[in-house]
Amino acid sequence: MTTSVSIFPIRHHGPGSARSLEHALSQLNPDVVLVEGPSDADPVLPFLTQRGMKPPVALLGYVNDDPARAAFWPFAAFSPEFVAFRWAARASARFMDLPASATLAGERRNDDHDDLHSDPLRVLAEAAGHADFERWWETLVEARGDDFEVFDAINEAMRAVRADAPPPTGREAQREAHMRQTIRAALKDGAVRVAVVCGAWHAPMLDVDAFKAKDDAALLKGLPKVKVTLTWVPWTHGRLSVGSGYGAGVRSPGYYDHLFTTRSAVTERWFARVARLLRAERLEASSASVIEATRLANTLAALRGRALPGLDELNEAALSVFGWDSDLPLRLIERELVVGEALGEVPADVPTVPLAQDLAKLQKFLRLKVQPEQIDLTLDVRTDNDLARSVLFHRLNLLGVPWAKERYAGGRGTFKEAWALAWKPEFSVQLVEASRSGQTVHDAATATATDAARTAGTLAELTTLLESVRYADLSGATPVALAALDARAAGSADVSDLLEALPPLARLARYGDVRGRGSESNTLAGGTFRTLLTRAGVGLPLAGVGLADDAAATLRGKVNGADAAVRLLDDPDALRGWQAALTRLADRDDAHPLLNGDAVRRLRDASVLDGPEVERRLGLALSSSVPLEVTAWLDGFLDDSGAFLIHDAGLLALLDDWMTGLDATVFQETLPLLRRVFSRFGKPERRAIGETLRGGGAAGRGVRRELDEDRAMLAVPVVLRLLGVTT
Incomplete structure (x- = not known):
């Protein structure tokens, strides 16, 4: 009996290729269909024909001992490979490329070095003057009227291209050798009509009569291999697009789906x-x-x-x-x-890690829709269902699966939480990685938090982790996190680290987890907060000495966070201790002026310093012979609001007198820095300050002016010319 091998060169994810291939297979009616793809994925091929398989989907392969080493082979409804497997449900189908166990054994490499290599049909179409490849393909099919002749024409074009190309080497040569060996194996197994579906680039190299089997076997001898797992996961049209960075991506997957279906x-x-x-x-x-x-x-x-x-x-x-x-x-x-962002579906019985199965059950139980488009949720954690949702989101974030991202919802002290949900295909790999820590979301998150507590490098990391553990309701990790926090706090003398650790502790001590649980850990958090605050207060004044400008700005940000944390805790003793530390910082002449001015502003806002004392300190700062130090002090003092300058005529007068007293050269050097300070004020504030200085505001009556006749006379000739007066 005469055997035949029909090669169908296709464009990956091309609807024209898919439709032509569907017609061609129906005419040929092959015994076996061989498709480009990892040959060790054959055991999961039957899932493609199940009713619950809804493209786009992707074949996921990952190394068992190192799930981060993974690869995806995506399929859409309009992918010729997917069409071939769906058609072959009535025959036999196999993958024929190098197994994933070999592909993932070494470093991942991209053998497609140029556009002609990765998408030769598109390049040929553009060379022929066709901007839309799929339209060109459809026209080509209709013009010839014979699917076999169309594929033969593409094969002939590829043979001409590859005749001038360098011979394949390395991984590419091994891939094509493995495909040829698979074709030979199918013929040896008794197949009479063999259909080969491959990327157009490889088609000319799959003529088994043109290559010796022993040479191909030699190329494949000694391939490195690792143990891998292969399964199917949902994919999205967005991840099939060129814009996603996918090498074989197409410009318009949503439109292609419409065109094909x-x-x-x-x-x-x-x-x-x-x-x-x-x-x-x-x-x-x-x-x-x-x-x-x-x-x-x-x-x-x-x-x-x-x-x-x-x-x-x-x-x-x-x-x-x-x-x-x-x-x-x-x-x-x-x-x-x-x-488009259509998300595919896979049957429930597709093999996957237990962690992913547990998450799927939780998503179904909590009525959470999984989709690529963003969903905004506002939760009331006083209700059981919303509380369980919140716990799940916090646990997934601890696992490094950021399906849900928390948004601002009117403060952490309320019973409301806002989240934005958007599922991404790569979360499937992250779940596989996280499964090494546990088989359920709860167990994996507990183990991950425990490991993080033991390896945390700073107090801030530990306090942030402790807060996350409480919101994720991981009682098993809480003692470990608290013990690690106590040990780290006992040996830490870094003021920045101490200050940065305070905000999470204050939130935990003040509000707990907003769920009425964990009062013991909340009390411990309050005690730890006071201990860290005391140590930070002792070291703060000296920490502000000898800093560069960027280091001072960083420390100021941490002071701001600590100040807000102290006010949030609402503990009079802690507040007095903190204000005493700020006073010592404000009194140090050798502290960075940014921090000095910032401390004075905070003490003024807290009514620790009265108006005359603030004016005195401002006067001392303005008397510095170094203008850059003055502007830095003002940057810290004025912060992002100039409202109090509008209502405090004395402070405004001091600042105005200093600015108007600068000589021209110093003023030019100082002006850019002052602009940066005042640019942070709101437009109404800047206008009000200007009107006050001009004398139009209520505070302007308290600002005394002396007329400089020499400077005033400089404007007289200009005004006269504007009025048309000649002299």
């Missing part, structure tokens, strides 16, 4: 989807507009000699009909339809 009235149905999208966003999109856009797209295609409108024609028509004077509709269409 819509068998008739492609243009009309596309604009119907556009109209539904725009209406959902409260933008105008009438039925008449859909008809007009369809006619315009068809007309553009006819003028350009195309049988059907391509994406360029669709976008131009959409912009003309729906865009009006804004590109917002087109940007919406691009994001939601052209690219």
